[in-house]
Amino acid sequence: MSLSPCPPPTRRARRAGALMGLTALAPVSAAWAQDATHGQALYQQVIVTGNQSCAASACHGSAPSRNQNKIANGASAYTIANGISGVSQMRFLQGRLTQSDLNDLAAYIAAQTGRTPTYYPVATAPAVSLSSTSVGFGSVTLGLTATQTVTLTNSGNAALSVGTLSSSQSVFTAGSNCPASLAAGANCAISLNFTPALAGSYSGTVALQTNASNSPHTITVSGTGAPAALAQLGWQGGLSTLSFADTTVGQAAAGQTLTLVNTGNASATLTAVLLAGTQAADFTLAGSCASGVSLAPGATCTVTVGFQPSASGARTASLQLTTSDATNPPNVSLTGTGVASPSPAPAPAPSPAPSPAPTPAPTPAPAPAPSPAPAPGTDTNAGGGGCSIGRPDTPLDPVWPALLALSAGVLY
Numbered sequence: 001m002s003l004s005p006c007p008p009p010t011r012r013a014r015r016a017g018a019l020m021g022l023t024a025l026a027p028v029s030a031a032w033a034q035d036a037t038h039g040q041a042l043y044q045q046v047i048v049t050g051n052q053s054c055a056a057s058a059c060h061g062s063a064p065s066r067n068q069n070k071i072a073n074g075a076s077a078y079t080i081a082n083g084i085s086g087v088s089q090m091r092f093l094q095g096r097l098t099q100s101d102l103n104d105l106a107a108y109i110a111a112q113t114g115r116t117p118t119y120y121p122v123a124t125a126p127a128v129s130l131s132s133t134s135v136g137f138g139s140v141t142l143g144l145t146a147t148q149t150v151t152l153t154n155s156g157n158a159a160l161s162v163g164t165l166s167s168s169q170s171v172f173t174a175g176s177n178c179p180a181s182l183a184a185g186a187n188c189a190i191s192l193n194f195t196p197a198l199a200g201s202y203s204g205t206v207a208l209q210t211n212a213s214n215s216p217h218t219i220t221v222s223g224t225g226a227p228a229a230l231a232q233l234g235w236q237g238g239l240s241t242l243s244f245a246d247t248t249v250g251q252a253a254a255g256q257t258l259t260l261v262n263t264g265n266a267s268a269t270l271t272a273v274l275l276a277g278t279q280a281a282d283f284t285l286a287g288s289c290a291s292g293v294s295l296a297p298g299a300t301c302t303v304t305v306g307f308q309p310s311a312s313g314a315r316t317a318s319l320q321l322t323t324s325d326a327t328n329p330p331n332v333s334l335t336g337t338g339v340a341s342p343s344p345a346p347a348p349a350p351s352p353a354p355s356p357a358p359t360p361a362p363t364p365a366p367a368p369a370p371s372p373a374p375a376p377g378t379d380t381n382a383g384g385g386g387c388s389i390g391r392p393d394t395p396l397d398p399v400w401p402a403l404l405a406l407s408a409g410v411l412y
Contacts (some may be wrong), residue, residue: 034100034119039108042101048092064112075115077102126184127156128212130219137194137223144228145195150219152178153187156212162188163209171196172221174206196225231268231326233295236261242319244307244336253307253336257287260303260321260329262295268326269294273303275334277317282309283334289321309338 043064044055055062060071073079080102084093097105099120110117131151140146154160160182165174171194178188192206201224207216236259247253262268270293275283284306293301309315319332 034103034107034117034122036104036107036111038101039104039106042097042105043108047096051092064109065114067113071109072113072115075106075110075113076118077106077120078118080105122157124158125156126154126158126160126182126210126212128160128208128210128214128217129153129155130190130217133218134220135192135222137221139224139226140194140196141228142196142199142225145193146223147194148192150190150192151187152176152182152190152208154182154184154212157184159183161211163211163215165190165206165208167204167206167221169202169204169221171202171223171225172204172206190219192219192221194221194223196223199225199227201225229266230264231262231266231295231297231323232264233260233262233268233321233323233326233329235259235329235332236300239332240330241333241335242305244334246337246339247307247309248341249309249312249338250341251308255284255286255304255306257302257304258319258332259300260289260295261300262297262326264326265297266325267294267296268323270301270321271324272320272322274320275317276320277334279310279315280317282315282336282338283307283317283319285319305334307334307336309336312338312340 044053044062046053052059054060054071059069060074061068064071064074077099081099084090084097103119103122106117106119109115129152131153135148135150137146137148152162162176162178162180162182165176167173173193173195174190175193176188176190178190182188190206190208194202196202201222203220203222206219206221208219209216239258242256242258244253244256270289270291272291273285273289275285286304286306287302289301289303295301303319303321305319307315315336315338317334319334322328
């Protein structure tokens with residue numbers, strides 16, 4: 001910016017310092033607190049095209065400390081304003097600079113030249129500055145709370161009264177560590193919270209009440225509720241009962257295998273796999289499902305149930321499984337029937353001993369032929385006992401053959 005547009009060489013000496021010798025004018029409007037850094041930028045830049053800046057070598061030069069063309073008088077904002085209105089070569093700046101700009105220029109020149117600055121009166125008012133006026137929470141699991149922080153700064157020059165925070169949606173809440181009165185230049189934190197109740201997209205606003213202009217100050221908020229990651233365990237096929245065929249008491253039935261599957265979107269750890277019920281001892285468990293086993297989404301394990309009844313009749317129990325981080329699968333009812341062992345078949349009656357073959361009756365001896373009458377003159381003197389006394393030349397006694405035949409029948 002050029003505080004004093006440099007005149008042609010023939011007029012430069014006459015005009016030099018004209019700006020800095022003018023009497024201050026009364027302020028015409030309020031201005032903000034001075035900012036020497038901003039004043040330096042104004043001093044060095046060209047405000048209107050075709051004109052030189054204050055820092056041009058033909059005007060005041062890049063170093064105000066040299067006091068070229070009495071630039072040190074510019075430590076007063078009033079003096080700069082008088083120059084703009086009273087020096088024809090500077091009138092192109094009229095309406096281009098505010099009283100706040102003039103204060104900033106004076107602050108810079110005073111700091112460079114060691115002068116005491118003079119400023120326009122500064123209006124005292126708080127001002128709100130928010131680090132963000134739009135906050136997105138992204139995807140948040142249902143039931144959980146996401147938090148983001150926005151910084152509130154009092155950019156004014158008076159204390160800021162911090163009032164209430166309110167939200168247009170119940171899923172968005174807000175709080176802060178701000179004091180009731182925030183000093184000029186101080187800051188504090190506003191916490192914004194998002195707790196989705198249902199899956200879906202949400203949007204709303206959070207409003208802050210203060211004593212600054214443009215109150216309430218709003219922050220746009222948005223987020224999406226996402227279903228919670230949860231393990232879901234169940235028996236494959238939706239099995240809820242398991243029955244065994246009739247089984248002889250003391251004998252083991254063939255085992256039956258169940259498959260447990262995790263259909264959820266999070267891992268689950270088994271904490272117990274057990275049998276319950278009055279006849280639980282008649283059933284057995286085996287397989288890869290056991291306490292401490294972890295099932296990732298889509299993973300499976302198996303339980304093989306055995307049955308060995310200890311008594312006849314209906315036998316029942318329940319297969320139960322629990323986890324620490326998932327929905328437990330339903331219990332499985334176990335049933336079976338024990339049957340008594342069949343009675344042994346009676347021993348067959350012994351077969352009777354065969355009867356001995358009957359002894360054939362002896363063949364009766366043929367009756368002896370009658371003895372012929374003795375011839376006349378024959379000795380008829382016969383002895384007793386079947387013996388006969390005869391002549392030596394008498395034929396064999398007929399009794400003997402009969403006795404011999406009878407003896408043979410008895411002996412053989």
